[in-house]
Amino acid sequence: MSAGLFGLLDDIAAIARIAAASIDDVGAAAGRAGVKAAGVVVDDTAVTPQYVQGVAAQRELPIIKQIAIGSLRNKLVFILPAALLLSQFAPDWVLPLILVFGGGFLAYEGAHKVWEKVSGHHPPAEKTAGEISPEQEKTMIAGAVRTDFILSAEIMVISLNEVKEEAFLVRAATLGVVAVAITALVYGVVALIVRMDDAGLALAQKESPLAKKVGLGLVRGMPGLLTAIAVVGTAAMLWVGGHILMLQFHELAVQDFVLGWNGPYELVHHLEEEAAHALEAIGGVVGWLVNTALSAVIGIVVGGLVLAVVHLVPKRDGAAAAH
Numbered sequence: 490m491s492a493g494l495f496g497l498l499d500d501i502a503a504i505a506r507i508a509a510a511s512i513d514d515v516g517a518a519a520g521r522a523g524v525k526a527a528g529v530v531v532d533d534t535a536v537t538p539q540y541v542q543g544v545a546a547q548r549e550l551p552i553i554k555q556i557a558i559g560s561l562r563n564k565l566v567f568i569l570p571a572a573l574l575l576s577q578f579a580p581d582w583v584l585p586l587i588l589v590f591g592g593g594f595l596a597y598e599g600a601h602k603v604w605e606k607v608s609g610h611h612p613p614a615e616k617t618a619g620e621i622s623p624e625q626e627k628t629m630i631a632g633a634v635r636t637d638f639i640l641s642a643e644i645m646v647i648s649l650n651e652v653k654e655e656a657f658l659v660r661a662a663t664l665g666v667v668a669v670a671i672t673a674l675v676y677g678v679v680a681l682i683v684r685m686d687d688a689g690l691a692l693a694q695k696e697s698p699l700a701k702k703v704g705l706g707l708v709r710g711m712p713g714l715l716t717a718i719a720v721v722g723t724a725a726m727l728w729v730g731g732h733i734l735m736l737q738f739h740e741l742a743v744q745d746f747v748l749g750w751n752g753p754y755e756l757v758h759h760l761e762e763e764a765a766h767a768l769e770a771i772g773g774v775v776g777w778l779v780n781t782a783l784s785a786v787i788g789i790v791v792g793g794l795v796l797a798v799v800h801l802v803p804k805r806d807g808a809a810a811a812h
Contacts, residue, residue, distance in 0.1 A: 530644065530674065530675060537556065537679045538715065541683050545621075546684075546687055548621075549683050549684065550680055552629070553676055553679055553680050553683065555630045556633045556634060557672055557675075559631075559633070559637065560641055563637060564641045564672065567638075568638075568642050572645050572649045573661055573664070576649055577657060582741060582746045584646070585650075585737040585740040585744070586737075586746070588646060588650060588733050589733070589737045589738065591647070592731070592788075592791075593795055594639075595726045596734065596787075596788040596789070596791045596792030596795065597792045597795040599724075599726035599788055599789070599792050600727070600788075600789055600792025600793045600796045601792070602722075603723060604793075645664060645667070645668065647729075647733070648667045649664060682714065682718075689703075692707065693708065727784075727788035727792065728781055728788060729788075731785055731786065731787035731788030732781075732787075738750040738753065739751055739753075739754035756783075757783045757784070760779055764779045
């Protein structure tokens, strides 16, 4: 009897060790995937606050909550199953090809933001009244969730690429963890951002000089914070988009796919190694900076080309038709 009990305890201990190792694998994989998706995460964080600009303060958090629920539904109900089916049954070249289009989209978005800043051609700001109807609120939330779908798809596909060699259950668990963690991170930060000025106003009305000083600092710092987030988001889109393009064209070349191209990958890694050898004491940091800078250059070049095709070519066709 005791021998059977000890055997059962040994089995339970072995299962516990396997479960702990699996949890470690999922945690490590989710960490890697989250880092790779950082550029899209920053962009998502920068974009979302615009949906509640001008909305009555008491409706800001409920609206953000509804957008967050829609974002989580996008990731878990629609994108995660599709990504798992893709990784399980699609040919090896499909995922890199999807990532090429995703990297091109990120590069285009980053280049578009740079062009708006340089040219001064900004889209007209939408005026939102402090009180909006329930129907207007539903429309606003639905639009935000649709926009989020594109960014969520980018996050999940980038994450999937980091764990594509793992077992199916590890892939599924990792993508689930990434979906929940990134949604909580993005919309938690967004909630803090949109309520920062309200918290500042409340502190500014306190009798304490320190509270007033902190409150005024929060209110005055809000525009600068939003600007900084937008700048970091743009830089991250160019860097991550260019890096994805470089790596996935290389991956397609390894698989002898027709769109494969090793040139940018080999050039960047050659310059990265040269820079690292030249400054051995801080070689790792310098190598990373070189890789990041050159990835951003790839991003701005590709994004600029896509921008030209999307915006300039139709205008030229329209002008030719007018003549």
